[in-house]
Amino acid sequence: MQSARWVELVLRVPEARVETVSDALQALDALSVTVEDADADTEAEQALFGEPGLPPPAAGWRHSRVAALFDTPAQAREAAALLQVQDFFADSVIEGLRPVADTDWVRLTQSQFEPVPITADFWIVPSWHEPPAGAHTVIRLDPGLAFGTGTHPTTRMCLRWIATHGMAGRRVLDYGCGSGILAIAAAKFGASAVDAVDIDPAAVAATQANAAANAVNVRAGLPEAVNATYDVVLANILATPLKVLAPLLCAQVASTGHLVLAGILERQADELRAAYAPWVTLQVHDAVDGWILMTAQRT
Template identity: 50%
Template sequence: MLHEFSLLATKQMAEPLSDFLMEHGAYSVSIEDADADTDQEKPIFGEPGTELDDFAWDRSLLKVLCPDDFNIKAVVELSAQELGIETPTIENVVEVPNNDWVRITQAQFTPTRIAGDLWIVPSWHEPPNPDAVNIRLDPGVAFGTGTHPTTRLCLEWLHDHSLSGKSVLDYGCGSGILAVAAKKLGASEVLGTDIDPQAIEAANYNAEVNQADAHFYLPEQMPEGKFDVVVANILSNPLRILAPALLGRVKSGGHLVLSGILERQADELIEVYRSYRPDSPLSVWKSMDGWICLAGQIA
């Protein structure tokens, strides 16, 4: 049996106390806003590009997962002595059963039909239809398992447009799911790029598992060239900044597909791209759960 202790910590205590607990045998420590769902709740994570004055909560709640023989009282008292802080308050303790968390987590991810015969199938499941376009994918560190509306919108666009013989660039590839889908849907050449080396590693792995001839690069290694389709599932602020770069990667007559955009951000982003290429307007292709996909043919 495991135990999860809840400790109340000040802004200054939270990080060093978390490190101390892990060094002394805690399995994991998560930090939450102790004032969540109250008038004192404080946002510290914003969309990229937003400015925040502080990146710590005034009061934090540390959720500490420990083995059964972990002496939490002794450890917090020792932390006060060694860190020179007030002894943390133990707010709560709950027992956590030793479940098979891998099996429980896997049960949350089942085969998902995206559109037509396009499916996302976790590796621990058999494809419902072996003859369909099945993308085998495991949840990992890189964003993009096909379940989020922004990813689904891009996948649906790729499915609904003929890619036969076309080149595709997946900009901000994450897990590589869009690149893999493009290749399995008939694209002749598929490249992807991401700033995160772990994403490149995950994308290469997923391409190999799916026997998809797609290649992934860090930005500084990305080859020159233009593509018939450029798809970018990022967030609105990076998409604003990247507008010239993305437009510059699309062949004349090619398509630009953007997602990671909230409905309220659509008009602004359309105007940003129009300011660079007035003759190549984007428009809302489809929306889902408050998110939208912009697409347009570049003159």
């Protein structure tokens, strides 16, 4: 049995007081402060996050459970005593203290990420796993700061398109590369040249590191580095920036080249078709869990 290493002070706090109470806990030397819906798993549970591109249904939960981590029970009790005499704490309740076991956080985090199948023989595999039997093409990728580990439907659809559309000898652009997973896949499937760009320098660095870890050649940089046309242009972003980027992305597609767009909800298909209509005719190529992959080919 694991021994208790830390202790949590658990509070029930109304929506209007969460930020103030959280700030006070941090000032009282809490190691961390977490907030969750106190009504979770009940009929009163409240959705806080909406669909991409839409405002959230609410700014916060009606009742929040705030848990502050402390080194010792004495510190937690002292923090509770100091909070109880503050005016802003009048509508809050102290639910108690609970021990927190000493945990191997690295192993716990790793256990949440398993190999991801894209096709029968193409898999995304974290570095701490052995590739499954029959995985002929493997991308080694660990969770990191940049988006794209192969678990989201938009990423899987893009990877499936790459795996089934013959990259050999093609020039490929991954626009909004995140982790670089699409660029790496294109290189793995034989692309002759792969460029990957992102507005976030952390994504560029992640792409460079992940490409090196997979022993493929990907040229990563900021968007202004792009000054060529490509046989395949991939962009897995979201619908609103994809609409804004329509003229730029279409200008990067070579004659007879392919444009592959993801990060689009099914209800946004007509918006994207209209935005790209002056240059190409977009079609829905794939759909998973309410998300779609749209593609076009220059004629």
